[in-house]
Amino acid sequence: MKPRVAVFDFASCEGCELQLFNLEEKFLDLIKIVDVVSFREGMKEHSDLYDIAVIDGSIMRPMDVERLKIIRKKAKTVVALGACACIGGVNKLRNQWTSENVRREVYGDANLEGNPLFDIFPARAVDEVVKVDYYVPGCPIDRAEFTKVITAVIMGREPRLPSYPVCVECKLRENQCVFELGMFCLGPITRAGCNAICPTHRKGCAGCRGFLEDANMDAFKDVLRKYKIPMDEWLKCFDMFNCKIKREK
Amino acid sequence: MKRNLNIHINHITRVEGHGSIVLNVKAGRIEKLQWNILEAPRFFEAILRGKHFNQLQSITSRICGICSIGHSLASLKATEAALGVEISEQTVLLRRLALHGENMQSHILHVGYLAAPDLFGADSIIPLLKNEHKAVINIVRIHRLANSMSDLICGRTTHPLRFCVGGFTLLPTLKELQSLREELLNGIDTLRNAAESIQAEVHHLPDFSRETEYIALTAENLYALYEGSVASTDTGIHPLSEYLSLTNEYLLPHSTAKFTRHNRESYMVGALARFNINATQLGSLAKEIAARFDLTSPNYNPFMNTIAQLVEIADSMEDSIAIIDELLARGLEEEQPEVKIRPGRGIGALEVPRGILFHDYTIDEQGNCSQASCIIPTNQNNANIQKDMEALVPTIMNRPQKEIELTLEMLVRAYDPCISCSTHYLNVEFT
Ligand code: SF4
Ligand code: SF4
Ligand code: SF4
Numbered sequence: 001m002k003p004r005v006a007v008f009d010f011a012s013c014e015g016c017e018l019q020l021f022n023l024e025e026k027f028l029d030l031i032k033i034v035d036v037v038s039f040r041e042g043m044k045e046h047s048d049l050y051d052i053a054v055i056d057g058s059i060m061r062p063m064d065v066e067r068l069k070i071i072r073k074k075a076k077t078v079v080a081l082g083a084c085a086c087i088g089g090v091n092k093l094r095n096q097w098t099s100e101n102v103r104r105e106v107y108g109d110a111n112l113e114g115n116p117l118f119d120i121f122p123a124r125a126v127d128e129v130v131k132v133d134y135y136v137p138g139c140p141i142d143r144a145e146f147t148k149v150i151t152a153v154i155m156g157r158e159p160r161l162p163s164y165p166v167c168v169e170c171k172l173r174e175n176q177c178v179f180e181l182g183m184f185c186l187g188p189i190t191r192a193g194c195n196a197i198c199p200t201h202r203k204g205c206a207g208c209r210g211f212l213e214d215a216n217m218d219a220f221k222d223v224l225r226k227y228k229i230p231m232d233e234w235l236k237c238f239d240m241f242n243c244k245i246k247r248e249k
Numbered sequence: 250m251k252r253n254l255n256i257h258i259n260h261i262t263r264v265e266g267h268g269s270i271v272l273n274v275k276a277g278r279i280e281k282l283q284w285n286i287l288e289a290p291r292f293f294e295a296i297l298r299g300k301h302f303n304q305l306q307s308i309t310s311r312i313c314g315i316c317s318i319g320h321s322l323a324s325l326k327a328t329e330a331a332l333g334v335e336i337s338e339q340t341v342l343l344r345r346l347a348l349h350g351e352n353m354q355s356h357i358l359h360v361g362y363l364a365a366p367d368l369f370g371a372d373s374i375i376p377l378l379k380n381e382h383k384a385v386i387n388i389v390r391i392h393r394l395a396n397s398m399s400d401l402i403c404g405r406t407t408h409p410l411r412f413c414v415g416g417f418t419l420l421p422t423l424k425e426l427q428s429l430r431e432e433l434l435n436g437i438d439t440l441r442n443a444a445e446s447i448q449a450e451v452h453h454l455p456d457f458s459r460e461t462e463y464i465a466l467t468a469e470n471l472y473a474l475y476e477g478s479v480a481s482t483d484t485g486i487h488p489l490s491e492y493l494s495l496t497n498e499y500l501l502p503h504s505t506a507k508f509t510r511h512n513r514e515s516y517m518v519g520a521l522a523r524f525n526i527n528a529t530q531l532g533s534l535a536k537e538i539a540a541r542f543d544l545t546s547p548n549y550n551p552f553m554n555t556i557a558q559l560v561e562i563a564d565s566m567e568d569s570i571a572i573i574d575e576l577l578a579r580g581l582e583e584e585q586p587e588v589k590i591r592p593g594r595g596i597g598a599l600e601v602p603r604g605i606l607f608h609d610y611t612i613d614e615q616g617n618c619s620q621a622s623c624i625i626p627t628n629q630n631n632a633n634i635q636k637d638m639e640a641l642v643p644t645i646m647n648r649p650q651k652e653i654e655l656t657l658e659m660l661v662r663a664y665d666p667c668i669s670c671s672t673h674y675l676n677v678e679f680t
Binding site for chain 2: 009012013014015016017018019021022025027031039041043044046060089094097102105106118139237240
C-alpha cells in the first residue's frame with residue numbers, strides 16, 4: 001500500500017499549500033508514490049487514516065493545540081511545512097505585543113471574552129507544541145525541496161537540509177552582494193536551500209528558512225560594521241521571520 | 250411533508266481558509282442558518298505598527314499566498330501615496346502585467362481545481378488528474394502559464410521579490426517578454442478548449458438569482474484592475490477618499506463580527522461585480538467566452554462568478570499581450586526610484602482576484618508605519634454569502650439532504666472566499 005499523506009493547515013497564508021498545486025504536472029508524479037487522503041484546501045475526500053501528516057501554519061489558540069495533538073497521535077511522521085510551521089514565521093511578529101493589545105488594535109472594543117475563536121496565545125511553531133520529525137523550511141517552501149523531503153521520508157531515508165548559509169549559494173550564482181547596493185541581508189546566517197533566490201532578485205535575504213544553529217554571528221557583525229548598517233534598522237529586518245520576543249498577556 | 254434538517258458542514262473543503270455552514274430546519278422553518286469563519290486571527294494590522302515603510306510590502310504579502318501580488322501592490326500603492334512617490338509609466342505597465350498573472354493564476358486555480366470538480370462530478374481534481382481528463386490537462390497548462398508570468402515579472406510565483414517602493418528591483422529582458430508573448434498566444438486556444446469542456450457541464454450550476462449591490466473599481470478607458478475610482482451599481486462613482494463610507498466595517502450587538510455594508514444589507518465584490526460594472530470594456534476574446542456562456546451584464550446569479558472569472562482570464566491574457574507589445578515598442582529602462590521620507594497617510598486600492606482591496610497606511614517622520622488598515626474582499630463578501638444562503642435555502646429545502654449540502658458548498662465556493670486574508674477576523678451571525 002502506498003503511504004498515506006494528509007495535509008493540515010493552521011494559521012498561515014496557505015501559500016505553502018499553494019506550492020503543492022504549483023507542482024503542476026509534477027503533482028501527478030507525487031500521487032503515483034503517495035495517496036493524498038486529506039487536503040482540505042484542495043479536496044473533499046477525507047480520511048483519518050494517514051501515515052504522514054504535513055502541517056502548514058503556526059499555532060495560536062488552545063483549540064488549535066487540541067487539533068494538532070490529535071493529528072500527532074494519528075500520524076507516524078509529522079512534517080512541518082513552511083516558515084509558519086517550522087519557526088513561527090511572520091506570525092511571531094505579533095508576539096511583540098500582548099494578546100490584549102493586538103486584539104484591540106484589530107477589533108476595537110468588541111467584547112471577545114470567552115470566545116474560544118479569539119482565545120489566543122503568542123504564536124508558536126509546530127514543534128513548540130508537538131514533536132516534529134522533518135522540516136520543509138521557507139516562506140514559501142521550495143517545491144522541489146518538498147518533493148525531495150517527502151520522497152526521502154517514504155524511502156526511509158533521512159532528509160537532509162543544507163547546513164551552510166545562503167551566502168554560499170549566492171556566491172555560486174555570482175550575484176552582486178546586496179550590501180553593495182545599500183541593502184540589508186541575512187544571507188550570512190540563514191540556512192541555504194533556496195538557491196539564494198532573494199539576493200538573485202536584488203532583495204536582501206529576510207531569513208525565512210531560519211537561522212543556522214552554528215551561525216557565525218561575529219563574522220556577520222563584521223559585515224554590518226563594514227557596511228555601516230544602523231543597528232535599529234537591521235534589528236527590524238532580523239525580526240521578520242525569526243522574532244524571539246514574547247509578551248504573554 | 251414539513252422538513253427537519255440538521256446540517257453542519259465543518260471546515261468546508263476546496264476553499265482557501267476555514268469556514269463552516271450551519272443549517273437547522275424544524276418543521277419546514279429555518280431556525281438557524283449561518284456562514285461562519287473559523288480561521289485563526291493573524292493580526293496583520295497590529296504587526297505593521299512601527300515597521301519601516303520598506304518592509305510593509307513583504308509583510309503584507311504574507312496575508313494571503315494566493316493573492317500575494319495583489320496585497321503587495323495595494324501595499325506599495327498605499328506607501329507611495331503616503332510618501333508622495335511618483336512611479337513611471339513603465340512601472341505601471343509591469344505592475345499591471347504582474348496583476349494579470351495573479352488574476353489568471355488565482356482564477357484558474359478556482360475555476361479548475363476548486364470549483365470544476367463539482368461540475369465534473371468528482372470530489373477533487375485528483376481523480377480527474379489520474380484519468381488525464383481533457384479539461385484538466387488544459388487547466389493545468391493555463392495555471393502553469395500564469396505562474397510563469399508571475400515568475401518572470403515578480404521573480405517568484407508566491408510572495409513577489411522584484412517589487413519595491415517606487416518600482417522594481419530588477420526588470421525582465423525584452424527577450425523574456427517576447428517569449429512570454431508567444432506562450433500567451435498559444436494559451437488562447439488552450440483556454441478556448443478548457444471553456445468548451447466547462448460549457449458542456451455548466452448546466453450543473455444552480456439557476457438562482459438574487460440582485461444585490463455590486464462594487465468594483467472602474468476606469469475610463471480600460472477594464473479596471475490596477476487603478477480607478479470606486480463604482481457601485483446602486484450609488485454611482487465615488488472617489489477613493491470615500492472608501493471608508495463605502496465599506497463601513499461594523500459590529501452587530503449580538504455578534505463579534507466585523508463585516509461591511511454600504512447601500513443595502515450586503516454587497517458583492519469580485520469577478521461578477523467587475524463584470525456587471527465594466528463588461529463593455531472587456532476585450533474581444535473575453536466577450537467571446539462570455540457569449541459562449543450567455544453571460545450578460547447585469548447577471549444576478551452568484552454561481553456565475555466562476556464563469557465571470559473564466560471570462561476575466563481571457564481578458565487578462567489578451568490585455569497582457571497588449572501590454573507586452575507596448576513594452577516591446579517602448580523598450581525597458583533601468584530606473585532609480587526616488588524615495589524620500591515624509592509623514593503622511595496613503596490609500597492604495599486595486600482589484601485582486603476576489604474583489605476590491607484597500608490598504609491604508611499612516612507613516613511617521615522616521616518612515617515607520619504608525620497605523621494600518623486593510624479591507625479585504627472576502628470580508629466584504631461575507632454578508633452577501635449569508636444573504637444568498639437565506640434566499641437560496643427555501644428554494645431547495647425539499648431536495649435530498651446531500652444535494653442541499655452540495656449546493657450550499659458550491660455557493661460558498663462560487664465566491665472563492667479567501668479566508669486567510671481575514672486580517673479582520675469574522676464571525677458573521679444573523680439571528
Ligand atoms: S510560510 Fe509563508 S508562504 Fe508559507 S504559509 Fe506561512 S506565510 Fe504563507
Ligand atoms: S547578498 Fe546576501 S546572501 Fe548574497 S553574498 Fe551578500 S550577504 Fe550573502
Ligand atoms: S534568500 Fe533568505 S529570505 Fe529569501 S528565500 Fe532564501 S532564506 Fe528565504
